[in-house]
Amino acid sequence: MIIQMLTNEYWYGGCVSEGTRMPVGPGDHERISLEMNSTPNQAMPLFLSSKGRYLWRDRGFAIEFREGAIHCPDDVIVESGFETLRGAYLAAMKSHFPFQQMGLSPVLWDKPIFNSWIEFTFHQKEDDLLRYAADIIHNGFPPGVLMIDDGWSEYYGYWTFHSGKFANPKRFIQKLHDMGFAVMLWVCPFITPDTVAFREARKMDLLVKNQDGKPFITEWWNGYSAVLDFSNPQAVAWFDRQLQQLRELGVDGFKFDAGDSLYYSNNNVTFGNVTPDEHSRLWAEYGTKYALNEYRVTFRAGGYSLFQRLCDKEHSWGTKGIGGLIPDSLAQGITGHPFSCPDMVGGGEYLNFMELEHAGLDEELFCRHSEIACLMPAIQFSAAPWRVLSPESLKIIQHHLELRSTFAAQRAKALRTAVTEGEPILRYMEYQFPGEGLEKITDQFMLGDRILVAPIYTKGAESRNVAVPRGSWLFDGQVIISQGETMKLTPPKGVPVILELQI
Template structure:
């Protein structure tokens, strides 16, 4: 059951698609508490949700603030990451009904989930104008499904977007790109995409191409595509201030940019230096921005990633000026004491993503002129929508790849996300595992973390262990920051055979992974989910924070600690374990329900088939186009001796007619 309560006069976020009447009675389950709501938790109640946020599957024991932030220091103590996913799912330990809470509000929402008091959940919006949707059902899985119905169907990418993507902030020229493609091929590693970071642009200006570095991008794209590799360029939120740039000029002339209080365009510096920011909350500005992608789709580009769309701001000219004045004043002092000195440090760091800047510009929406900070969390998602809407016109009937950094619920209908700028660490591998079901619960099915880690330096074993989980995530991208260790998979020569086996395994599993993704997208089914969703009556299953169910028939239990040669796995029921060194080299064993310590060396992956399930397996291929999903073998666990068939989805992978019944076939009878 979904109940919608309206408090004050909410801004129309368009996050939900169901048109629910506003309830008139009191809000059940929650207790009013000042400007927010309170819920007292029993010790073993679990609170799922919040999508892209730090900490475990169970969000208890921390406070959070949905406030889309360019937070490159991913870690357990951050309050906000790049996205605002205002969904909580309370699963009481006593078996009483589960409660879903969606706070439909475009500004900051703060959550205290056992941070101040261990037993108390509290949340509040920055303003008393919001809609509160309460979903109640006996089981968590039902609440999750009803929520997906409330927010509408998830974005579906082309099938080739389930191949491997290689990316790095630092590929500067056509030669760099060709080198990556050549090395993958030379090393016998599959590849479907190479991403272009901002260096392909002229002076980091959106919708331009640096002709010195990429003399013929269309030819490059076509040549790579012939080898099964798509080029996927980046688009940033800010439009470079440049009177000679036609896009900039048109945006200015037609008034599509966000404005300051005095009506002049808001300016802040990002990668290209000073930039304007399209008012994505306006349909006309969205349409205009979306049309600009044509310069790239005309070159044969079929996929994009949208970045910097929180929007991230390096500095505003006003605040930079104030900083320089402060520095000049301090420079006249003989001896900076600690207050002066750390004040100086804080001043510089505080130039970036300054709250004052977010309070200094405006959107002109159908609901009136509104200051940015009050609708901040909609910005990134509306940029996603700008692109998604445009692709329907630019590439009619065709799927276009799109995944974005910032998002709010609703944007999942237009694109996927990556999990933000993480870093190369074992704790971020665990965060990847724990974040996947949380973002997918919020509709962002096509998602994944930067494998091996974006910033800082990875290691051969971390790269391999991360791949051992990443091979199951819909978006499988290896992406790195400019100053971090080179981490294309072919760099790790000492563990290369194992890396090749794991990449091959991904491709071999695509008939299953793609089918399960399509079930999730078309039927509001789950892809990744906590064990307790399927085994709600099992108290031990509720304890598990680092294993996931994957589609109908599989469970994964990744090794996420360094130097481990195995791990403890909990089986809520008897399952068949596969310990895979490759798609053709594995141990198998039927294990009873319970906890098991299972050896799992570097280069091995543990996979569990649930009873009565069958998994179709293809032969590995160099890219998705070469994958033959008719020549299948089957991994099964049929404890009753009767092999179950598998309902598989197979289509051309590129057109938008997802719903034709002939895409479904029964295999493995």
């Protein structure tokens, strides 16, 4: 099918990790493959137009924008007449991914999240984690969620605390609770081969299989593993029992990692005869039963009660680092994933981070990442700011958290609107101010309907250009009247440009 693009029409959607490619306009040539989600982040078979049109298919598809025309499969649903990007989004959402009952815990938004990955990688130990938690409080950070990452368990698929690393798991978790933390544990849908858990799951026929009936072994970033078949209710029940035992120890929730479509195969034999994308979706759907969950990659999980972060970013200024945080976060919102987090402050790609840490981290970069994240739905740290930063830079990070508290009411309002109406928390300028020529502005965002946030994301800059929509705005105590122009604005040191629309 060939669809002609309209004059000055721009399209958004598809793959969150390709937010920097959005929007696609009449003069652009882009081919986006959604036949299977091969990206490390969320994907939706959805594209939305600034002119009030949308494209949708229940399964993934390839699409090409070329010479003012859109090439896509004949069975893609094309709907129009919704006037604006916001109109197209709301129509598509209500028809194809209406928001479920949201059960996410407020602690994900109210306080900073700390993840143990960068500090300890695979070496998660009780004493180290307790010291990390104590240091969080000692350095003036409020206790919120503590995510214990990969390395705490005996092995994949046998979800019990490693006996050599945790002397008394129940007492350990209680100590964290007493300090004020909610505790989440990293888990995945994989099982280490040739283990007791593997042999049990194979005997019970709970594993994804090859065509020859033998267990499918996938290669992923941590080696080779068997895969639990989440299309099989008995496999789900088997996994449930293990997580329930952890809940009985006091664990509050889980970071559900892996489950990427690309770690399955189209030739897999499964109980439900599902595709890789559908298997990834089932893994995502599983987590909705927990008030504390986190996912990095999903397919067609828009509208789900899930906390979904961006994929691991580099410690860099470019689009693979903090330059991609705002565009990708905006793409999350427009594809139905508003309950989001812009990766771990400073960068979560641990090999890149560790290599640069030895050579000397860029403290300005670390602080700018925090500046970008501070007014987003959630902010998450992993590398201990008090360890890697100077006292002066640490004060900047703490100021960001104070700023976050200052705008708590506005953040809460945007969150409620997402829960009740399904609207993005972070919004494209075009979404909130259609028809003002803002279609291509993707380096600033609206927090709800009145707060414009424009962080600085280039090294050495103290000011930046901001596209200010028509109206009266409050900036740093001064009222600005805009006719829709771009202004060069200088915020107070260490914080983003923040403008509040005056009603």
